[in-house]
């Protein structure tokens with residue numbers, strides 16, 4: 354049977370054809386006027402995509418590179434930092450901050466949940482930086498960035514760093530209004546291009562911190578990178594091809610907003626929110642439990658599988674029968690979850706396809722499934738949600 358590869362994973366995600374074409378043809382040397390134009394335009398568009406007036410940087414690394422840069426550039430050994438964690442990516446903050454000698458205070462919530470603002474308030478005093486995720490990709494949970502930002506702003510000398518690697522393009526953040534000092538994204542998520550770029554927006558307060566912070570840094574010395582990037586240059590050889598792809602993806606998002614990139618970003622977020630909601634409807638219709646039921650993210654939905662079924666079997670069947678890659682649970686959650694992303698180049702029909710395939714793999718794994726249950730629920734919810742809202746259905750007005 355013909356199998357069409359479908360990435361349902363929370364990174365890498367399906368590639369935008371226009372970005373693939375831009376990458377295939379890009380062979381420009383980076384010390385040229387043409388590349389300068391491309392980089393300057395991409396950085397300007399990226400600011401609109403992130404929704405900030407702060408300076409934005411693109412780094413040649415996976416997302417974790419920018420996470421590390423936010424630790425090495427903003428902290429000194431012995432600094433108290435507060436890590437808010439409720440999953441595998443939250444735990445990465447703890448590892449990073451410890452590697453740089455910070456005195457790490459950890460506030461953790463159980464997997465699938467989020468922390469309460471009262472708990473944050475109780476632990477924030479004296480913290481130089483608060484590190485958190487916007488959306489915790491390992492559990493499908495969404496955290497209250499706005500609420501945490503308010504608490505951070507009440508502190509005299511505390512910065513807020515948000516790993517929004519799956520949050521950007523799926524979740525609304527008012528970066529400057531709320532006061533997010535350092536927000537991080539990655540190319541292989543909602544931007545619809547391959548892995549290899551991290552990007553971040555940095556507040557003036559955070560740039561100032563870098564002048565006095567003492568942790569070592571070299572490749573990720575952001576002050577150095579900033580000096581180059583404001584001129585359309587980079588400190589070291591940039592990932593030119595990926596930047597061409599990113600430029601094309603941002604142009605596509607602008608087109609989604611009929612020429613307005615901010616509107617395009619909102620349309621992308623609305624689309625992810627809708628696909629996530631429809632996926633939750635599908636799971637519940639099949640009698641499955643949502644792992645982050647109380648605070649579900651639009652980036653990724655984690656579905657808890659029935660106890661007598663190993664989700665590894667479902668993920669394998671998805672891949673072998675349909676060429677579709679869904680994600681298993683990570684760490685202790687392995688075998689218990691199936692995770693499907695709604696990031697970037699992912700739409701309503703993908704959602705229907707996922708729901709239909711989920712019925713098949715569950716049925717083959719022994720679950721009592723009435724075919725069409727999930728698909729019917731998705732269809733009905735979609736019809737209700739989009740009634741009178743052609744823009745949500747993707748119809749240009």
Ligand SMILES: *Cc1c(COP(=O)(O)O)cnc(C)c1O
Nearest residue numbers: 364415416417442490518519539
């Ligand atoms: C994908 C992801 C990362 C980055 O992982 P890399 O493999 O370094 O790109 C970090 N945080 C979250 C929440 C993610 O989803």
